[in-house]
Amino acid sequence: MMDFSEIVTLIVRSVETGSIYALVGLAMGIIYKASEVPNFAQGEMATFSTFIAFMVLTVHGAPFYVAFVVSLLFAYILGIAFEFLCVRRAKNPTILSMIILTIGLQMVLYGLSGWVFGTEQRAFRLPFSQFETVEIGGVVISHLGLATIIASFVLMCLIYWFLEHTKTGLAMRASQQNSMAARINGISSNRVVNLSFGISSIVGAIAAMLFAPIITLSPDLMWDPLLKGFAAAVLGGFASLPGIVFGGYILALIENLFGLWFSLEYKSVVAMGIIVLVLYIKPSGLFSKHYQRKV
Amino acid sequence: MSNNPFFTVDKISKSFGGLQALKELSFHVNKGEIYSVIGPNGAGKSTLFNCINGIYKPDTGSVKIQGQEITGLRPDQVAAHKISRTFQNIELFSNMTTMDNILLGRHMHMKTGVFSASAMLWKNSFSAKDETEHRRKVDEIIDFLDLQASRNKLVSQLPYGIQKIAELGRALATEPELLLLDEPAAGLTNEEREDLIFWIRDIRDELGITIILIEHNIQMVSEISDRIIAINFGKKLVEGTVQEVTNNPDVVRAYLGAD
Ligand SMILES: Nc1ncnc2c1ncn2[C@@H]1O[C@H](COP(=O)(O)OP(=O)(O)OP(=O)(O)O)[C@@H](O)[C@H]1O
Ligand SMILES: [Mg+2]
Numbered sequence: 001m002m003d004f005s006e007i008v009t010l011i012v013r014s015v016e017t018g019s020i021y022a023l024v025g026l027a028m029g030i031i032y033k034a035s036e037v038p039n040f041a042q043g044e045m046a047t048f049s050t051f052i053a054f055m056v057l058t059v060h061g062a063p064f065y066v067a068f069v070v071s072l073l074f075a076y077i078l079g080i081a082f083e084f085l086c087v088r089r090a091k092n093p094t095i096l097s098m099i100i101l102t103i104g105l106q107m108v109l110y111g112l113s114g115w116v117f118g119t120e121q122r123a124f125r126l127p128f129s130q131f132e133t134v135e136i137g138g139v140v141i142s143h144l145g146l147a148t149i150i151a152s153f154v155l156m157c158l159i160y161w162f163l164e165h166t167k168t169g170l171a172m173r174a175s176q177q178n179s180m181a182a183r184i185n186g187i188s189s190n191r192v193v194n195l196s197f198g199i200s201s202i203v204g205a206i207a208a209m210l211f212a213p214i215i216t217l218s219p220d221l222m223w224d225p226l227l228k229g230f231a232a233a234v235l236g237g238f239a240s241l242p243g244i245v246f247g248g249y250i251l252a253l254i255e256n257l258f259g260l261w262f263s264l265e266y267k268s269v270v271a272m273g274i275i276v277l278v279l280y281i282k283p284s285g286l287f288s289k290h291y292q293r294k295v
Numbered sequence: 296m297s298n299n300p301f302f303t304v305d306k307i308s309k310s311f312g313g314l315q316a317l318k319e320l321s322f323h324v325n326k327g328e329i330y331s332v333i334g335p336n337g338a339g340k341s342t343l344f345n346c347i348n349g350i351y352k353p354d355t356g357s358v359k360i361q362g363q364e365i366t367g368l369r370p371d372q373v374a375a376h377k378i379s380r381t382f383q384n385i386e387l388f389s390n391m392t393t394m395d396n397i398l399l400g401r402h403m404h405m406k407t408g409v410f411s412a413s414a415m416l417w418k419n420s421f422s423a424k425d426e427t428e429h430r431r432k433v434d435e436i437i438d439f440l441d442l443q444a445s446r447n448k449l450v451s452q453l454p455y456g457i458q459k460i461a462e463l464g465r466a467l468a469t470e471p472e473l474l475l476l477d478e479p480a481a482g483l484t485n486e487e488r489e490d491l492i493f494w495i496r497d498i499r500d501e502l503g504i505t506i507i508l509i510e511h512n513i514q515m516v517s518e519i520s521d522r523i524i525a526i527n528f529g530k531k532l533v534e535g536t537v538q539e540v541t542n543n544p545d546v547v548r549a550y551l552g553a554d
Contacts, residue, residue, distance in 0.1 A: 167405050174388055174399050181386040183370035184348060184379065185469060186403035190369075 005138050010260070014253040016145040019152035022248025023207035024222070024229025025236070026159065027200045029244045033176045034196035035087070037098040038230070038238070043222030044109035045082070046204035049075035050212050050221065051117045054124055064127050071209065072202050079201025083194045113219040121216035130213055148210045155206060156245060159199075163241075172196065224268070228252075231271035234278050299362065301326035301505060302473055307356030307366075309339075309346055309529075316342040317529040319356065324473075324507060329499055331508045331520040333540075339529035340509045341383055344475050348380050349373040360473060374403060379471035381462045383478045383509075389451035393461045396450055397436055400468025401429040436464045440494060456487045463491075467498065474498065477509045488512070492519055517541060 002010070024042065031039045039045075053071035056062045062070075086101055087093075093101075128147040133140050163169040175182040175192040183189055207229075208222055215221070228251060236247025251274060259267045300323035309317040316339045324330040332340050345351040347358055349370040357366045365376050379400075387396050406425055437446055440460050445453050450461055459479060466474060476495070480488045492515060498504050510516045516523060516537075523540040525532040533543045540546055 167402070170399070171402065174402070177388045177390060178386055180350070180370075180382075181388060181465075182399075184374055184386070185399050185465070186371050186374035188369070188371040 008137075009139050010256055011253070012139050012141060012145075012149075014256050015149055015249060016141070016252075017255070018232075018249035018252030019148050020207050020211050020225055020248075021228040021232045021251055022245040023152055023155065023203055023210075024225050025232035025244040025248050026156070026229075026241060027204035027207065028229060028233050029238055029241050030159075030196050030200040030203065032233070032238045033241070034172065034193045035098070036095060037087070037102065038233075039197075039200070040099065040102045040226075041082070041105035041109060042102075042200070042204050042229070043208075043226035044106045044113070044219075045075065045078055045201050046208035047217075047219060047221045048109050048113050049078065049201070049205035050124065050208040050217060051113055053209060054122060054217055055117070057125075068209070071205055075201040075205035076198040079197040079199070080194050082201075083197035087193070087197070088190065110219050117219070119219055121218045124209075124212035124217040126209070126213050128213075144210075144213055151206065151210060155203065159203070159241070162199075168195065227268075228271050231274050234275050300324065301328075301361060302507075303357075303359045304343070304347070305357045305359070307343075307346055307353040307358065309342055309351055309353050315529055317346065317353070320526065320529065320531055321356075322524050322531065322534060324505060326505055327499060327503060328521045329495065329506045329508060329519050331510055331516045331523045332526065333510065333513065333516060333523060333546075334526040334532070338526050340526065341477055342529075343526075344380060344477055344507075344509065347373070347475060348378060374469060377470070377472040378475065379466040379469045379473075380475035381459070381466050381477060381479055383481070385455075385458050385462050387450045387458060387462055387465065390449060392447050393437070393442055393445045393450055393453070393464070394430075394433060394447060396461060397433045397464045397468045398429060400465040401432060403469060405429065433468060436467050439467075439497075440464050441490070456483045459483065460487075460491070463494070467502075467504075471504060473505045473507070475507050475509075478511065479508070480510060480512055480515055488515065495519055513541065 024046075027042050027046070028039055031037060031042075049071045052074045053067040056067040056070050057064065082105060086105065087098065090097060090101060126144060126147065128143040130142050130144040132143050134143065134146065135141075136146075161169075163173055171182065171187045172192050172195065174185070175187055175189050179189050182192075204222075207225065211225055212221055229248070232247035232251045233244045234247070235251055236243030236245070238244070251271060254274070255267050255270045258270045303323040304321060306319040306321050307317055308315065308319055320339070320343065322330075332343065334340055342351065346353040347365075349365075349368050349372065352367045357364060359365065360376050360378060363376065365373055365378075368376075388399060391399070437443055440463065442457070442461060442464060445457050445461065450458055453461065459482065463476070463479065479495075480491055483491060495506060495508070496519060499506055508516070508520070520537055522534065522536060524534040525540055525543070525546045532545050533540055535543075
């Protein structure tokens, strides 16, 4: 069996990868809560934003924080533009037609990033090294890993603070709970949905920028994390943001245990297995928040 | 007065597929009136409210408040014109407390800006002046409507009648000049209904809010209305004082007779 320090190491590693899953899941959850649409373009939106950071870094030789800010700005604009130009235009949309719309954007962005930035693997570096490590309380962790954990945690706190303690966050939560009641209180649901797409896109872009250094940057960067983030959201419950974060960490832990006890090679089937299992055991936890109302 | 009425509905029509729910319906309401809308089930009363407050867009016709055209605006835009409402089937934030529901009615009056921290719902975590002011206003409404016992309870846990009153409180918190009440007394006990009648009068007398009331209970309507409109199949049957409307043979046949 594992000794104590091995267990702690396992948990820290799981928090490290789980942070990425949690952020991707959160990005999807934020849009889902506002519009009941799982956004399958989330990964490509994030990848495209990361390519923007990459261009600013390499072509323009700008410092990292500039690239970071430019990329997030781009991500925000991409998010609100997609909502404003495509999602909002849909006439009498059904959930299925909205999903198809997001898949359409996914394909467009995937093709576009390959065309504009090339399909080769690029090295995307953050100021935090993946190979230099620190030891905290007997656990060895890379600078990048530590930065990932801290950045995700800070971002989650920010999202929490925003939703709980600002007027706009309050409007978003109200709109999610009962959009009819929110609207007659003067809250514009258009604005809430639009903002949700923008914020979600930023969260996704941060996840992608934290993830890109671990592998390499290419148009399919976020395929795997998107599946994992989706699984995390399914596991924790799409309707609950804290649930999604929890789902992200748990998924990473299960994956690591699976890798330890069974097979490293097939670690990825865990996410799929979890999606299927949750759908089988508790499908109501999934896209269940559909109310029919007569006004 | 009739030259420039407070609120006018001019020939609005609305159909759903083949079904015409409203047919060129026109009326006006004077400032400070309690104006009641009666009619049998399916007459188009709720559809009228939905067309006024922007949940539905009327096919044709116009709605004006204080001379300003509000036809076809979205519900949040109509709310900004100081029109608030309650629903036949209560619309509240069921996972929030009565306090927070009514506080959300203050949303339009809260300072704007994405990072304005003035709107925090979490008790004591921040004591911005603005927020204290809104909480004070909400507590006034809670006292006015006798909701003290339900103040910190989730609305989903409240009895139906109390939820209806809480929704009225939410509507009042927006500080409307025109209040649309869709069957506020339905499902209330007799005692609750008596309270409601008292409050509706007070809302008009003390707060100066004009009220349009949809109500099936003809006794209650007779008791508090200044004028009444009876509609059937989306059309005006008759409009006038309580006497005129309740004695009208068409009304008696189409509506009162059916009870
Ligand atoms: N969204 C909708 N889609 C289709 N038909 C509708 C819709 N809303 C209302 N209707 C129809 O319009 C007609 C008028 O409905 P409305 O709800 O306005 O009646 P009402 O006078 O409020 O009746 P009640 O006293 O039962 O509340 C009804 O035939 C109803 O079925
Ligand atoms: Mg009705």
